[in-house]
Amino acid sequence: DAGVTQSPTHLIKTRGQQVTLRCSPKSGHDTVSWYQQALGQGPQFIFQYYEEEERQRGNFPDRFSGHQFPNYSSELNVNALLLGDSALYLCASSLGRISQYFGPGTRLLVL
Amino acid sequence: QQQVKQSPQSLIVQKGGISIINCAYENTAFDYFPWYQQFPGKGPALLIAIRPDVSEKKEGRFTISFNKSAKQFSLHIMDSQPGDSATYFCAAALSSGSARQLTFGSGTQLTVLP
Numbered sequence: 001d002a003g004v005t006q007s008p009t010h011l012i013k014t015r016g017q018q019v020t021l022r023c024s025p026k027s028g029h030d031t032v033s034w035y036q037q038a039l040g041q042g043p044q045f046i047f048q049y050y051e052e053e054e055r056q057r058g059n060f061p062d063r064f065s066g067h068q069f070p071n072y073s074s075e076l077n078v079n080a081l082l083l084g085d086s087a088l089y090l091c092a093s094s095l096g097r098i099s100q101y102f103g104p105g106t107r108l109l110v111l
Numbered sequence: 112q113q114q115v116k117q118s119p120q121s122l123i124v125q126k127g128g129i130s131i132i133n134c135a136y137e138n139t140a141f142d143y144f145p146w147y148q149q150f151p152g153k154g155p156a157l158l159i160a161i162r163p164d165v166s167e168k169k170e171g172r173f174t175i176s177f178n179k180s181a182k183q184f185s186l187h188i189m190d191s192q193p194g195d196s197a198t199y200f201c202a203a204a205l206s207s208g209s210a211r212q213l214t215f216g217s218g219t220q221l222t223v224l225p
Contacts, residue, residue: 004154007127029139033212035213040200041217042117042200042216042217043155043200043215045214048211048212055208055210056207056212058212075140092154094211097206097211099145099157099160100113100156100213102157103155104153105154
């Protein structure tokens with residue numbers, strides 16, 4: 001049983017560009033959450049998707065948007081990249097409110 | 112009110128010793144408290160979790176102690192091993208309908224010396 005998978009593993013972009021990150025949840029899970037983890041810090045909640053809708057959102061600007069597909073996979077889009085967006089982006093999946101399981105993350109570097 | 116404060120920032124323990132990591136929270140609406148273990152270059156892995164109506168939960172060498180009145184909880188790792196060397200995060204969850212949002216502490220880097 002594959003766990004949570006994310007792609008790509010690493011990404012380098014320049015300021016002002018746009019990026020799309022992808023996540024496939026663990027088999028049987030229907031909820032996907034996205035987190036941003038800056039170096040040396042704990043993950044920070046970006047938003048959560050359930051039934052293809054954004055259910056909760058953390059304190060992140062509208063430059064961060066997402067989508068969930070009918071097969072429960074999800075995308076995170078970030079527009080107008082800033083240097084401060086450099087971080088590890090983590091996807092976590094769960095069955096509703098039950099425990100969240102994290103993927104390996106996508107390391108984004110903005111130059 | 113959404114913060115979770117974690118201490119210590121780093122911890123060095125001898126093999127076989129007990130590692131203790133503490134967390135405190137303010138928001139009494141938090142209803143689920145998981146601990147995650149993260150190795151370099153990997154995503155956080157769920158270790159153990161507790162609900163606020165339980166004072167202690169043990170799974171193998173890992174124990175969560177929960178003090179609801181003090182709004183504090185801690186992770187105890189018994190018989191610590193070098194393979195336990197990792198960063199540990201406490202978290203607190205706020206549930207709303209079908210959604211659950213995790214707020215993480217700042218992490219504790221544990222080093223277990225052989």
